Amino acid sequence: MAAKDGLGAPISDNMTAEDIALNMKEISVAEFFEKNRHLLGYENSSKAMLTIVKEGVDNSLDACEDAGILPELKVTVKQLGIDRFRIIMEDNGPGVVEAKMALAFGKMLFGSKFHRLKQSRGKQGLGIRGAILYAQLTTGKPAKIRTSTGDAKVHEFELLIDTVRNEPKISAHTTAPNKERWHGVSIELEIEGVYVERAQSIHEYLKRTAIANPYAHIIYNGPNGVLKYERTTNTMPKHPKEIKPHPYGIELGILIRMMATTRSQNVRSFLMGEFSRVGGSSADQILALAKLEAGRKPASIANDEAERLHKSMQMVKLIAPPTDCISPMTETLIENGLKKELEADFYVAITRPPSVYRGNPFQVEVGLAYGGKLNPQGAAELYRFANKVPLLYHQSSCAITKAVEEVDWKRYGLQQSSGGMPVGPLVVLVHFASVWVPFTSEGKEAIAEYPEIIKDIKLAIQDAGRNLASFVRSQRKSREGQMRRQLFERYIPVVAESLEKLTGKDHAPIEMKLEAMVKAGKLIIVEPAEETKTETKKAEPAEDEGADE
C-alpha cells in the first residue's frame, strides 16, 4: 500500500526492530526475520494475519491522511486451504510513483532519519515490507501489487524480495490505461495463517480502527461474510507536524547515530540545529557541562564523550518542547466513532491539553460509552489506542490499564472491586498521541508507565467520569421512579376492589383517583421508614406464636 514517503522505513517512534537490524546487515533479511518474529508481530499464525492487516490498514490511513484524502479501504481475507489464505488490501491513497515502487515495497532500508519526530501510526517494525516477506517465506508466492497516482496508467507487478542481497525483484510489470483516474494501492498476499474472530482478531481491530477513524470507510470481506464500517463524518483530524527531538527525550543510542549522520559542522550547531528549544546559550551551557569544545566535529565524538554530552543535555534547564505537533482525534470524532460502532445510551469524550513526558509532547484523550446494548455484566471493555492505532495485546501491562484501574469509579456510580476495572455496561476508550510512544516492549502493544502519562490519563478519565456520573444518577433515579410507579399501579386495583367490598362503593372512581395521584407523584414517600415506628418487635418474645395465633 502507499508508503508515505516512498522511501525507506517509516519515520516514527520505536525503532527497536530496525536498531537490531542495523547490527545485522551482514546476515540475510530472512534470517533476521526468523530471529525476530516476536519483535515484528509474527510470533504465531493467528497474530501474523492480524499483523499483516494492521500494517496494511495503518499504512493506508497514514497515506490518505498525509494526502488529505478521505480513506476508502477494502480488506479481503479468503481461505484457500486449511491454513492458507489470500489477503487483499486496497486503498484510495495517493499511490506510489513508478520510480519508487521497488523501494517502497521491497527493500529494507535501515538507518533512516531517526531524529525527525512526527506523530504517525506505529509500525510493527518492518511495516508492509515485513508482510510481504512473511508471505514470501511461508508460501513462496510473490506479492501482487497494483498502484496508480491517478495519472493515465495503472501499474501491476509482482514483487519478491531477494533475501540474501536484500533487494526487491519486480516481475511481470504491466500497465493498463487508467480511465477512471483511480489512485491508490492494492496489495495481494498469499500466506499461511490461522483465522480467528475472537477478541484479538481482524474483526476487533477493524471495529476499533473504525471508532478511532470515523472519517474512514472500511469494507471487510472475510471468510464469514462482509462487514462494513461506514464513514460518519467528512472531517479529518489536523495534520500532525514534524518536530525536532527535545534534548530531554533523546536516547543515547539515537544521539550517537544522529551525530554520525548529521551534516552539521560542529557540535554546537548540531545541538542548535537538530534539537528543539536549544539556542546558542543553551548549547554553550550543555557543552561546558560536558567539557566538550564547541568546534568539535559531531562525527568525532567518542562514545564516552557522547555519554557525557547526553547527561549534560538532561541537566540544563530548557523550555518544554512545542506541543502543537500532536494531532488528537478530537472530542467530536471520538464521540462520533463510539456512536457509530457501539449502541449505548450515553457518550462523552474528553481531549486533554497537550503535556510533556521526558521531553516528548503527548496528548491524552478519553471517551466513554455507557448503557444501551453494552454488556451490563462483567468488567468494562477497554479500548486502548496509541496514535489512533488500536492496541489489542498486553493490556495488563499497559499504563492505560493501570490508570483506568487507579480511578475510583464508584464515585461515578459504577461498581468496582478494589484495584480492578469498573463493572457495568461501559466502554472506556483511551487514546495516547505522541511523537514518541514509549512502548514497553518490541511488540508495541503496551505503553510504559511514566507517572506523567498515568496522571494525565487519570485526569481525563475523571473529567469524563464526572459527566458520566450525572447521567448514571439521573438514569438510576428515573428507573427507580418508574419502578415505584409500577409498584403502586400493581396494588391500586386490589386496594380499590377491597374498598368496594368493604364499603359497597364502586371501585372504578377510587382506582382512577389513586392512579391520578400516582401520576402526579407528589404524595409518594420514599424513605423506608418502618411505619413511623421507632421500635420494632425485638422486645417481643416467641410469646405471640401461641398467644395470638
Next chain:
Amino acid sequence: MAERNPKEKLVKMGNDIIKEVDAKENPKIEIPIRSLSNIIYNDKSKSLSIGDKTSKRFFFNVAHAKKFMQTTMVAAFCKELIEGKIHTNLRDMFYNLKRTLKDSEENTFDEQSESDPIVVDIEVALDMLREQLHLGADVRGRVVGNVSIVDRGDVVNWGKLGSGGWAIPSIVEEITFKSVDAKFILVIEKNAAFERLHEDKFWQKHNCIIITTQGQAARGCRRLIQRLSAEFKLPVYVFCDSDPYGWYIYSVIKFGSMSLAHQSDRLGTPNARYIGLTVSDIEEFGLDKFTIRAKDVDIKRAKDMMKYEWFQAPEWQKELKLLVDKKKKAELEALSGRGLRFMTEEYLPKKIKNKDFLP
C-alpha cells in the same frame, strides 16, 4: 367494649380511606404500636394495656404500600365473613387471599406469616378480637376437673371425659357453667406433667381444676382461666419450666401479652400466682442433677425481663438474677428425676400447703 358492631367498624375503616382519596390525601391506616415502648403496665390492676402511640401505614409510601394493600384485603375478607355468617381460620384466609398480581410475578401474600400479623393489626386498630372478625384462634389446651358446662347445647362434665379431658375451643364466650366444684385452678405448661397429674387423680385428691396450656396459652385457654377465676373466685396457680420462656407464659396468663395488650382486661388473670418451678426450687428439692445449662438467648431474655415493669417484684428479680448467675434451667420433667410421682405426691402438695408462691 364495642360501641359499634364489628362490621360497622370495618366499613368505617374503608370509608375513612375513601375520604382521604377523595381529598387527594395520602390514604392511611392508623395502627396502635404493639411494642414495649407503647405498653403500659398498671400495677394496681396488674395488667398490661396499650398506650396511645400509633403508627401510620400510608399507601403512597414505597415501604408501606404492600402492607396497606394487604390490610384492605384482610379487612374486606373479614367483612364478607361477618356478612356471610361464616367462620374460618387464618390458614384458610391466607389461601383465600393469596394470588398473583396482574402483569407481574408478585403475590398478594407469599406466606401465612405475612397475613397473620395483618389480622392482629386490624384487631388492635379497631379494638376487637379476631373472634369478632369470624376468624378462629388456635385451638390448644385441655382441662379436667369437677365442672359441668353447657357448650352449644351439650352438657359436658370435665371430669368424665377419660384420659384426654376437654379440649378448650378458641371461643369460650358462649359456654355457660352449670356447676363448679373446685378450690383452685392449676395451670400447667406441659402436657406430660398434666397427664401425670391426671393419671394420679391429683385433681380429685386436691379438689381442683387442672388445665394444660401446651406451651404458650392460646386465647381460648386464657379467657377460660380468667372466667373461672373471676366468676367463681378461684385462686390460680401456674406451673411452668424454670426458664425465661416458662416464666413468660405465666406473665401472659397473669398480666396479658404485649401484642394483645388492648385485650388484657378480657384475657388476663391478675390474681394468678406462680407455683414453680423456680431456680430456688433446684436447690430446695435437690434437682441439681437434672438441670440444663442456660443458653446465651436464655440469659439475654432473662436480662430483658428484669427490666419489664411487671417483673419488678423482688421475688422475680431474685429468680431472674439467679438464673443469670447460675446459668441453670430446669424443666418440669426434672421432678421425675426424683421419682415419677414426686411431683404429685411431694412437690406440689408441699408448695400449696406452704403457700410458697411467687407473685
